[in-house]
Amino acid sequence: MSTVTVDTHAHEHVEHAHTGSFLSTYVFSRDHKIIGIQFLFSTLLWFFIGGLLALGVRWQLAYPWAEMPILGKLLFSEYGGQIAPETYTMLFTMHATVMIFLVIIPILAGAFGNFLIPLMIGAEDMAFPTLNMMSYWFMWPAFLAFGASFFVEGGPGAGWTSYPPLSLTMTPQALWLIGLTSVGVASMMGSVNYLTTIIQMRAPGMSMFRLPMTIWAMFITAILQAFALPVLTAAGFMQLADLTLGTGFFLPEGWTANNAARASGGGQPLLWQHLFWFYSHPAVYIMILPAMGMVSDIIACFARKPLFGYKPMVYSIAGIAGLGFIVWGHHMFVSGMNPVLGMTFMVATMFIALPSAIKVFNWLGTIWGAKIQFTTPMLFAMSFVSMFIIGGLSGIFMAATPVDIFIHDTYFIVAHFHYVLFAGTAMAVFGAIYFWFPKMFGRMMNDNWGKLHFMLTFIFLNCVFYPMHILGVVGFPRRLADPYHYETFRHLLPLNQFITICAILMVGTQIIFIVNFFYSIFFGPPAGRNPWHANTLEWQAPSPPGHGNFDFQPVIYRGPYEYGSPEVDTDYYPQTQPPPQKDTPQSPSGH
Amino acid sequence: MKRFWALLFLMVPVFGVLTFVVAPYFNHWFPKDISEHGRVIDQLFMFILWLTGIIFVATEGALCYFAWKYDSRTNPEPAKFSHGSHTLEVVWTILPAVTLLFIAIYQMNAWADAKMRRPNIPVTAEITGRQFNWDVRYPGPDGKLHSRDDIVRVDGDIHFPSGEEVLLIIKSADVLHSFFLPNLRMKQDVVPGMEQYMWFKARDTGRYDIVCAELCGWGHYKMKGRATFEPRSEFDAWLKEKIADQKTRTVPANETEEE
Ligand code: HEM
Numbered sequence: 001m002s003t004v005t006v007d008t009h010a011h012e013h014v015e016h017a018h019t020g021s022f023l024s025t026y027v028f029s030r031d032h033k034i035i036g037i038q039f040l041f042s043t044l045l046w047f048f049i050g051g052l053l054a055l056g057v058r059w060q061l062a063y064p065w066a067e068m069p070i071l072g073k074l075l076f077s078e079y080g081g082q083i084a085p086e087t088y089t090m091l092f093t094m095h096a097t098v099m100i101f102l103v104i105i106p107i108l109a110g111a112f113g114n115f116l117i118p119l120m121i122g123a124e125d126m127a128f129p130t131l132n133m134m135s136y137w138f139m140w141p142a143f144l145a146f147g148a149s150f151f152v153e154g155g156p157g158a159g160w161t162s163y164p165p166l167s168l169t170m171t172p173q174a175l176w177l178i179g180l181t182s183v184g185v186a187s188m189m190g191s192v193n194y195l196t197t198i199i200q201m202r203a204p205g206m207s208m209f210r211l212p213m214t215i216w217a218m219f220i221t222a223i224l225q226a227f228a229l230p231v232l233t234a235a236g237f238m239q240l241a242d243l244t245l246g247t248g249f250f251l252p253e254g255w256t257a258n259n260a261a262r263a264s265g266g267g268q269p270l271l272w273q274h275l276f277w278f279y280s281h282p283a284v285y286i287m288i289l290p291a292m293g294m295v296s297d298i299i300a301c302f303a304r305k306p307l308f309g310y311k312p313m314v315y316s317i318a319g320i321a322g323l324g325f326i327v328w329g330h331h332m333f334v335s336g337m338n339p340v341l342g343m344t345f346m347v348a349t350m351f352i353a354l355p356s357a358i359k360v361f362n363w364l365g366t367i368w369g370a371k372i373q374f375t376t377p378m379l380f381a382m383s384f385v386s387m388f389i390i391g392g393l394s395g396i397f398m399a400a401t402p403v404d405i406f407i408h409d410t411y412f413i414v415a416h417f418h419y420v421l422f423a424g425t426a427m428a429v430f431g432a433i434y435f436w437f438p439k440m441f442g443r444m445m446n447d448n449w450g451k452l453h454f455m456l457t458f459i460f461l462n463c464v465f466y467p468m469h470i471l472g473v474v475g476f477p478r479r480l481a482d483p484y485h486y487e488t489f490r491h492l493l494p495l496n497q498f499i500t501i502c503a504i505l506m507v508g509t510q511i512i513f514i515v516n517f518f519y520s521i522f523f524g525p526p527a528g529r530n531p532w533h534a535n536t537l538e539w540q541a542p543s544p545p546g547h548g549n550f551d552f553q554p555v556i557y558r559g560p561y562e563y564g565s566p567e568v569d570t571d572y573y574p575q576t577q578p579p580p581q582k583d584t585p586q587s588p589s590g591h
Numbered sequence: 592m593k594r595f596w597a598l599l600f601l602m603v604p605v606f607g608v609l610t611f612v613v614a615p616y617f618n619h620w621f622p623k624d625i626s627e628h629g630r631v632i633d634q635l636f637m638f639i640l641w642l643t644g645i646i647f648v649a650t651e652g653a654l655c656y657f658a659w660k661y662d663s664r665t666n667p668e669p670a671k672f673s674h675g676s677h678t679l680e681v682v683w684t685i686l687p688a689v690t691l692l693f694i695a696i697y698q699m700n701a702w703a704d705a706k707m708r709r710p711n712i713p714v715t716a717e718i719t720g721r722q723f724n725w726d727v728r729y730p731g732p733d734g735k736l737h738s739r740d741d742i743v744r745v746d747g748d749i750h751f752p753s754g755e756e757v758l759l760i761i762k763s764a765d766v767l768h769s770f771f772l773p774n775l776r777m778k779q780d781v782v783p784g785m786e787q788y789m790w791f792k793a794r795d796t797g798r799y800d801i802v803c804a805e806l807c808g809w810g811h812y813k814m815k816g817r818a819t820f821e822p823r824s825e826f827d828a829w830l831k832e833k834i835a836d837q838k839t840r841t842v843p844a845n846e847t848e849e850e
Pocket residue numbers: 161284285287288330331332349350352353356391392393395396398399404407408409413416417420421
């Protein structure tokens with residue numbers, strides 16, 4: 001890895017420990033860039049594992065109880081190579097768990113938040129570097145606990161939502177809950193750090209309304225985490241206590257399972273759902289706001305035009321975050337929650353679609369009248385907009401309570417959240433990797449292979465997830481190992497086989513990305529400081545930036561989106577470039 | 592292929608709309624609706640489908656039009672140096688806000704009918720979800736639940752009278768389940784420790800699936816019941832037959848259908 005270059009401090013700053021040993025530089029590093037890259041590699045590895053788990057689920061839905069070729073013999077030999085029903089529940093439970101808690105949340109905040117925040121605001125590192133290091137290392141108990149849970153009694157099988165009382169009948173759930181709370185602790189440490197850093201450590205001239213959208217999004221995400229996570233952590237410990245100490249927070253009086261009575265009781269299963277969604281609805285925004293921020297930066301850069309409606313964009317992120325705290329009940333419309341409450345949550349949920357719509361219109365406004373450069377990151381960013389429209393609109397169907405009675409827990413929901421999370425966030429993450437790769441590793445990724453990767457992923461993902469809306473309209477339930485013994489759903493087998501084949505091809509396509517990624521780390525053409533001619537601050541630092549980030553003291557003169565400004569001849573106008581009337585610029589920014 | 596990417600993005604609205612147009616012709620659409628109130632739900636779905644469909648086509652269309660028109664390789668004009676438009680922001684905030692408010696208010700009545708306005712009639716049956724079966728208990732001749740003459744069935748074969756309002760009590764014996772009748776557009780989770788009501792009026796007869804729609808363990812997929820809707824006279828005859836049946840054998844408390 002060529003992440004840390006020789007230190008080139010052009011100005012003095014607080015010296016961090018420069019022991020230089022391999023362990024302190026690359027493993028127990030307190031440098032935000034190394035920590036970010038550690039997050040990136042760990043989460044990409046889990047992304048791959050999560051993808052394979054999904055293929056297991058898809059295999060069963062297309063060829064129920066059929067012997068899985070090659071892999072089946074290795075993995076499920078005791079069932080003659082077929083997926084047993086309890087294995088199936090483990091597969092979808094762990095697919096979602098891995099993707100949400102070990103991939104999407106840590107890749108956005110952990111990898112990109114860490115790498116980008118100090119660079120984009122002109123700081124030399126995070127406010128609390130040691131805390132930052134710990135936020136990565138607290139992911140390891142989660143990696144180990146979730147990883148180990150696969151091997152205990154066939155693995156957790158209560159879904160990623162872990163609804164009691166079912167979850168309380170399963171031993172592996174203890175490991176699952178320990179994993180969950182460690183992720184929570186790690187994110188909490190990260191969010192405290194991000195908030196302090198963004199508030200305290202901005203370079204001179206970097207006012208809040210000169211921050212790039214990525215930073216605004218990370219900032220508001222950190223606030224969401226800081227307020228919502230304690231609830232999940234508490235709920236996690238309560239469920240752990242129910243499971244191991246015999247308390248009864250989530251169990252009603254006189255509850256029995258498998259003919260064994262529990263002495264405790266007096267609790268309520270719905271309480272868990274309230275606490276869980278009080279965190280997990282804000283968490284779905286934790287899983288998309290940073291992506292929206294990064295997409296805004298990428299689109300403005302390759303539109304060569306200022307971001308349309310910067311302030312409305314900021315306010316709508318804040319609006320999504322605020323409303324995000326009062327809509328959790330839309331996951332519980334048919335849970336047994338008071339229907340009057342359901343109506344209240346329905347109104348709030350309708351209105352959360354509003355800031356989402358405003359964002360879409362402003363992205364479209366940004367590419368209107370632009371000079372679009374169709375680079376790989378731009379294609380991924382534009383596809384984010386295109387796909388988020390679908391995911392946002394399908395949200396309205398489910399927000400309509402009477403319709404949700406029918407489509408709740410069907411594949412319509414599965415389509416909805418894969419459009420926002422895979423077609424949205426994951427595609428934005430790919431775009432962000434292609435975009436910031438030069439800054440992370442000092443080299444470019446191959447653009448042609450990148451475009452092929454984009455095109456195939458884009459086509460296959462739509463073939464996989466779009467037909468799921470149709471399955472949902474038929475009422476096809478999620479989480480069923482064999483839906484076809486219901487007469488209502490028998491005729492849906494061919495469509496499911498089509499989906500599975502496309503899913504296999506989509507996962508296969510990612511080989512292009514993996515090869516391009518690793519090849520470019522070592523052999524990609526050197527990038528230089530600002531290969532995309534972008535305005536934001538990180539592009540004025542060396543690629544990759546050394547310890548302490550900047551080899552000059554950045555001073556900020558303007559907002560991040562002055563592309564095509566008439567004030568200068570170039571079609572970009574870096575935030576650090578002094579205005580022309582200030583006679584000869586000292587040209588601190590070497591580009 | 593200069594316009595390739597614009598055309599690729601155009602495929603989204605084209606295939607997006609096409610899928611929803613052809614799906615009904617391949618019977619990939621709502622299962623047959625045999626209930627009184629289901630029509631309202633289907634109509635609401637169709638209303639939202641049209642509305643979101645229009646927005647979908649308009650926004651995706653704009654995206655691919657801009658990708659077509661403002662390609663830096665083909666468009667000689669310089670980029671418009673614009674930071675936004677106050678008027679536009681106001682317009683595209685107010686319009687969706689009003690639309691969303693309308694949808695919100697428009698649907699309230701259907702929700703209240705389905706979940707809040709419980710009819711004031713005697714309970715037809717009590718249904719209990721247990722891993723992995725739906726049990727049913729009918730009040731029997733005395734019309735009271737949990738009395739000596741109750742009719743209890745644990746084989747997942749549940750009958751309802753059609754053409755009249757039916758009121759059910761639904762509950763769970765162990766974990767969460769969800770009582771889902773696709774053909775009546777009805778779904779309600781059952782929660783241990785809670786008793787809930789469900790009501791509907793079937794306007795057709797026949798045998799349909801009862802689906803468990805909430806994960807309840809490894810056997811969730813096989814928690815299948817069968818609902819038979821029949822005219823009152825047939826329903827009463829069926830009940831009589833079951834009473835006679837029950838007199839000759841005692842119902843085991845924990846019998847499950849298939850294992
Ligand atoms: C336009 C705004 C949105 C609306 C109106 C909306 C509405 C809803 C509703 C009503 C549900 C519950 C459906 C049900 O269980 O019956 C739901 C589920 C879900 N939504 Fe959204 N949503 C929106 C945006 C998003 C975004 C941006 C994300 C993620 C980035 C997201 C992720 C999810 C997930 C993961 C679930 C399913 C959780 C589960 O049951 O496993 N949604 N959404």
